[in-house]
Amino acid sequence: MKLHAGLLLVPAVLFYAVLFVWPLIISTWGSFTPTGKLSLQTYTQFFADEFYRSVLWRSLRISAITTLMTLIIGYPIAVYLSQSWRKGRSLVVFLVIAPMFVSAVVRSYGWIIILGPNGLLSSFTKAIGLPMGHLLYSEAGVIIALTHVFLPFMVIALAGSLQQIDPSLARAAQILGANRFQVFVRVILPLTLPGISAGSVIVFCLAASGFVTPALVGGAAVPVMPYLVYKEGLLVLNWPFASAVALILLAATALVTAIYTFAIRDAASRRSVVR
């Protein structure tokens, strides 16, 4: 008897069915049957309460600002990395990209030390005569830390699409009389829209579902959706509600990324000079 190589898929499919699909069905079903009977109780409870709505809004806001920050900070770095004649390229790759292999717990701890009451930042601002409060347990602190954690993902996505651009296109635009700014806005930027879109979606989703960084740098003062899932699931032990919160988070991020991807695709088809 000759066995089909497709049978090699069986262990993985079984594993996913039992430990991925089935648990998701259990928790989804649980979120609709909090008291044993089918109802939308957990979902109405979430949207009726102003506190929960504010948590969802905060999660989306923090993720959106983080995405924008990584995009703005990351773009010049991606430009630098895509220029193969740069001598310091491999060092920059190491310094900017390698931190993503270091646990988020460690990196958040670093930010606690920097942003804390007697931390590096407040010592520094005091020393230069511009004392300001500390940023630990604030939304700004969480956004700074998240930007640090997810910048490498954005840089990789942007550098990938910058590398694919034919350098002769920029030269052609220059010969035709465009200045550097026009070359960037009319040629380079439109061509990197797919990279911007991909990088933004990755960073937005990861930031929205990130738990460790907001929990450590923001704590209970800056509750986000994953923190709510953790609190309801492990401390309050209200599993139907915890599942509902997680599913609302999933639906909200899916909706935002779908609208965003659509808008970018639309912009790309209308704005791009070069196809």
Added chain:
Amino acid sequence: MMNRILTAYVAFISALMILPIAIVIAASINSAAYLSFPPAGFSTIWYKEVLTDPTWSGSLWLTLKIGMAVSMLSTVLGVAAALGLRAVSDTWSAVLQTFFLSPLMLPTVLIGLSLMQLYQSLGIRASVLTVTLGQLLIACPYVIRLVLASFNGIDPRLERAASILGANPIRVFWHVTFPLIRHGVLAGFLFSFIVSLDDVNIALFLSDVHTTPLPVQLFSYIEQNADSLGAAAASLLVLLACGAVFICDRLVGIEWLFGAKQRSG
């Protein structure tokens, strides 16, 4: 001029990227228990403390065990699945690939929460195995992707030639296919280890006081106190991740790891 500004900017951001990690390592070799500027003096006492304290050293040991188990199981499952994907039609292959990668698209807290509910409903107690199986879900997709990517450059005629010459499927795999994809397999193995080392969200839901891996233990500790002991434990995690990245760089080239993360979206 523009060039110089760009170089200065990139240098500044590079320094900022390393700063939080460097500062944790600096704090771990500070002889004072609490973080102080400038540091009180050099000391390795906190490392000694972490390595001799039963709770810390126990969770470090557990992390290594779980990391190895996740790496081995995800490599076996992932390589088998990738081989299987080659044998089915393109449509099925595309559908199944999306299915296999889908755990990466969900919030990890949802995966942890729902697995916890499954275990509870079946009466399964937290153990090394429950954490390992949970982390497998976020490690396996990377192995499948990396191995599939390494299939891309392979000429299928090589395998056909071997089987025409009389090699059975196992010999074809071991002597022809595996040597050609071993970079992807190795990168997948090491990447799985890093994924396991990085995971808090899933392990948090699936572990109890007796089975707390180091990242979870460290997470709970830092929530309460930011001191030099925590910094030493954190530095050990950095060391482990550096070890895995270094081995990968030596054996297959670091760009494999970047490739895996890039496709994680």
